[in-house]
Amino acid sequence: MNIDNLKLKLMSQKIIVAVITVLLVLAGGWYLYKSNRLSFHLKETPAWEKFLVFKIKNQNLSSETAGLFRTRFEETKKRLEANPDSFNDWLYLGVLKKGAGDYEGARDVWLYGAQIRPKSSTPFGNLGDLYAYFLNEPAKAEEALKKAIANDPNDYNFLLSLADLYRYKMPGREALYEQTLLEAVQKFPDNPNIIGPLASYYRQTNQVQKAIEYYEKLIKLVPTNETAKQDLAELRNK
Numbered sequence: 001m002n003i004d005n006l007k008l009k010l011m012s013q014k015i016i017v018a019v020i021t022v023l024l025v026l027a028g029g030w031y032l033y034k035s036n037r038l039s040f041h042l043k044e045t046p047a048w049e050k051f052l053v054f055k056i057k058n059q060n061l062s063s064e065t066a067g068l069f070r071t072r073f074e075e076t077k078k079r080l081e082a083n084p085d086s087f088n089d090w091l092y093l094g095v096l097k098k099g100a101g102d103y104e105g106a107r108d109v110w111l112y113g114a115q116i117r118p119k120s121s122t123p124f125g126n127l128g129d130l131y132a133y134f135l136n137e138p139a140k141a142e143e144a145l146k147k148a149i150a151n152d153p154n155d156y157n158f159l160l161s162l163a164d165l166y167r168y169k170m171p172g173r174e175a176l177y178e179q180t181l182l183e184a185v186q187k188f189p190d191n192p193n194i195i196g197p198l199a200s201y202y203r204q205t206n207q208v209q210k211a212i213e214y215y216e217k218l219i220k221l222v223p224t225n226e227t228a229k230q231d232l233a234e235l236r237n238k
Contacts, residue, residue, distance in 0.1 A: 052080060054096070054100065055097075055100065057102045076089050103135055121147075128145035138169040149162065153187070156184055156191055163176070178198070203231060212236065219232065
């Protein structure tokens with residue numbers, strides 16, 4: 001082999017070694033990147049951090065009240081940064097945002113709470129009230145309340161909220177108020193907080209016999225209810 005051929009062979013070997021080295025470096029770099037081990041790798045901001053902002057949108061709040069809200073927010077923010085899984089703090093953050101008039105912010109926080117605790121009834125109950133009376137989205141309120149009821153069928157308050165939603169916020173579906181309360185009575189037959197609204201409803205809609213029946217049940221459960229006694233006396237005189 002002459003000198004020129006030997007030089008060409010050595011140069012080719014060097015090129016091959018260089019290419020292999022580059023490929024190994026690139027492969028190693030990709031592995032480190034995927035393993036999140038590169039010191040210069042920029043981590044993405046956790047999704048929950050976007051909720052840790054606070055806006056005072058209720059211009060009727062006094063400066064003192066607004067300041068108190070901000071203080072409570074900063075305290076809650078610190079706790080969540082230390083423990084992002086603190087469910088009660090997420091619920092409280094939603095309450096703070098709602099109180100400050102940031103209804104969309106409260107919605108987003110409670111939706112996140114529902115995401116991390118899908119079996120809890122509280123975020124769905126909160127969303128039901130928010131959608132119904134602050135965001136004017138009754139269909140979403142109905143969905144949220146039904147989810148709350150499914151998660152906690154022993155909390156009658158969700159049934160009352162659903163009944164009120166049908167009566168006051170969903171035109172054309174008012175009849176579901178009575179139906180929902182009757183279903184609630186089947187589940188909670190001795191609960192005056194359900195029997196009372198139903199008795200009052202029958203009285204207001206001039207269903208006298210039904211009103212008398214439920215007022216009698218109410219007084220039997222709560223003998224000290226003087227208003228119910230007066231209403232029953234008036235019904236019996238009709």
